[in-house]
Structure formats: structure tokens, C-alpha cells
């Protein structure tokens with residue numbers, strides 16, 4: 310086939326093959342990762358995965374965020390990032406609606422947006438519907454499924470009956486809303502003798518979550534369990550149970566796996582932690598951005614995994630890599 314090609318055709322083909330991958334390879338690529346907050350072991354671990362991908366690709370990923378999980382603080386950080394003009398933005402938006410317009414500014418400036426961990430709008434991107442349809446892709450855990458897993462562990466631990474509640478951050482965060490939704494749906498569908506009491510919202514403050522446990526326990530001494538729907542909620546729930554001297558009597562199921570929660574599993578204070586794979590989210594987030602920047606089509610959503618840590622595997626060598634970095 311090649312032998313019969315004219316010189317002109319071969320030259321044209323050569324020009325074409327050179328032109329296609331030029332976008333990202335002809336210059337240094339910089340991707341900015343904007344976490345929900347900078348000091349959370351979950352996002353620190355996500356950045357570790359993102360840096361591993363950056364190293365593999367020979368590109369730069371920088372990490373710019375606010376110190377609290379708050380859309381009012383995240384928006385000016387994002388505006389400053391947009392002004393610097395990275396090639397792509399990976400972001401964990403801290404509110405499903407309040408980050409839509411700020412992220413639209415990035416999109417309108419020609420900076421592709423990929424959301425990691427949390428989503429904006431309905432979380433279904435590039436399907437032609439909804440206000441927040443423009444991000445290229447969403448890379449995250451299955452948070453509804455994770456909430457359902459938490460409910461099953463809780464129900465098994467309390468013998469399928471009794472009152473429990475969800476310690477959560479605040480409404481409007483896609484991840485934690487979906488975990489609560491999954492938890493309640495699983496209980497309603499499969500555990501009719503479990504009563505889920507009102508959710509306690511703690512603003513991502515573990516101390517508040519601990520004092521909320523005391524208040525709930527003061528009202529209902531028969532309470533059987535708490536589901537801490539993210540790292541700070543879980544730490545607070547565990548501290549509350551320990552402070553009330555109820556370790557072993559009241560079940561704590563944690564979402565997320567910082568070292569302190571893993572230590573609490575070893576001591577018996579926490580029954581199980583649903584560890585997300587934040588490094589995987591960061592790694593695939595960067596790979597997806599790079600694929601998009603180099604002209605590949607990318608899936609609008611990528612689901613990452615979980616590892617459940619409990620008394621059975623807490624000491625296993627294989628479990629260690631799922632404990633979040635600090």
C-alpha cells in the first residue's frame with residue numbers, strides 16, 4: 310500500500326500525523342487540582358495520586374485550595390486559578406449549585422473542567438441537559454452505593470433493629486448527600502426495624518459532631534449506632550461515643566480512612582471504615598485531563614473503588630495502602 314503512494318500523498322499524511330497530537334505535547338502542560346480543602350487527609354491523598362500521574366506523564370500538577378470546605382472560600386481560589394490560565398482544572402466543587410457559575414467562567418475562558426470527588430448540577434455531564442452540563446468528566450466513588458454499604462454494616466452490627474443517625478456535613482454537597490441517601494434507602498428497603506433519626510449537620514467540624522452525639526444520646530439512651538458520613542463526621546462520632554464511655558455498645562460506621570479512624574478500629578471504638586480510593590481519583594483525574602488535552606475522547610464519568618476496613622483486615626499488610634496520607 311505504502312509503495313503505491315505518491316510523494317504528495319505521503320507528505321500530506323506526514324503533515325496530518327504530526328498535527329493531530331500537537332495540543333499538549335508541544336508545550337509544558339499544567340493542570341491545577343482544587344481540592345475541597347487543603348488540610349484534609351482525603352485530598353492530600355488525592356494529590357499524591359495526581360502527582361504520580363503527573364510524573365508518569367512528565368507534566369505539572371499544582372494543588373491550590375482553601376483551608377475550609379466552603380464555597381464562599383473556594384470561589385476566590387478558583388477565580389485566581391482561572392486568571393493564571395492552567396491547561397485544565399480538576400476540582401472537587403464544595404456545593405452542587407454554588408460552584409456552577411464560577412466553573413462556567415473557567416469553561417468560558419477555554420479551560421476544560423473535570424470534577425473529582427464531588428459534582429455540580431445533576432452530576433451527569435455532557436448529556437445536553439441541566440445547568441452544570443459542561444464539565445468534561447466526573448471521577449469519584451459511588452457515593453450512593455457507599456452509603457448503602459454503610460447501612461448494611463450498621464444493620465448487621467446492631468442485629469437489625471434499633472435507632473441510628475447520620476452525622477453529616479451540610480446539605481448541598483453531592484458526596485455526603487448521596488451517602489445519606491444511600492444509607493436511608495438501604496435501611497428503608499431492607500431493614501424495617503431500624504429507625505434512622507434526624508441527621509445531625511456538623512459543618513465539617515469534628516468537635517461539633519462529638520457534642521451532637523452527646524445531645525442525641527442524652528435524648529435517646531437506647532441509640533444503637535452512628536454513621537459518620539465523612540472523615541470529620543466519623544472522627545467526631547467516634548470521639549463522642551468514647552467520651553460517653555459507650556465504646557463497644559454503640560456502633561460507629563465511618564466513611565473515609567485516616568490513620569486515627571484506623572486506630573479506632575484496632576481499639577474496637579469504630580466497627581468499620583469505608584475507605585475511598587482518593588489516590589485513584591487523583592491519578593485518573595490527571596490521566597483523563599491529559600487524554601482530553603491530547604485529543605482523545607474521554608468517558609463522562611469514571612467510578613473508583615472502596616476498601617472496607619474492619620477488625621478482620623485492619624492489621625493486614627494489603628490494607629495499609631488504603632489508609633489516607635496525612
Ligand code: T6T
Nearest residue numbers: 349351426484539540541565
Ligand atoms: O469524604 C471526603 C470527600 O469524599 C467528601 O466530598 C468531603 O469530605 C471528605 O473530604 C472527607 O473529609
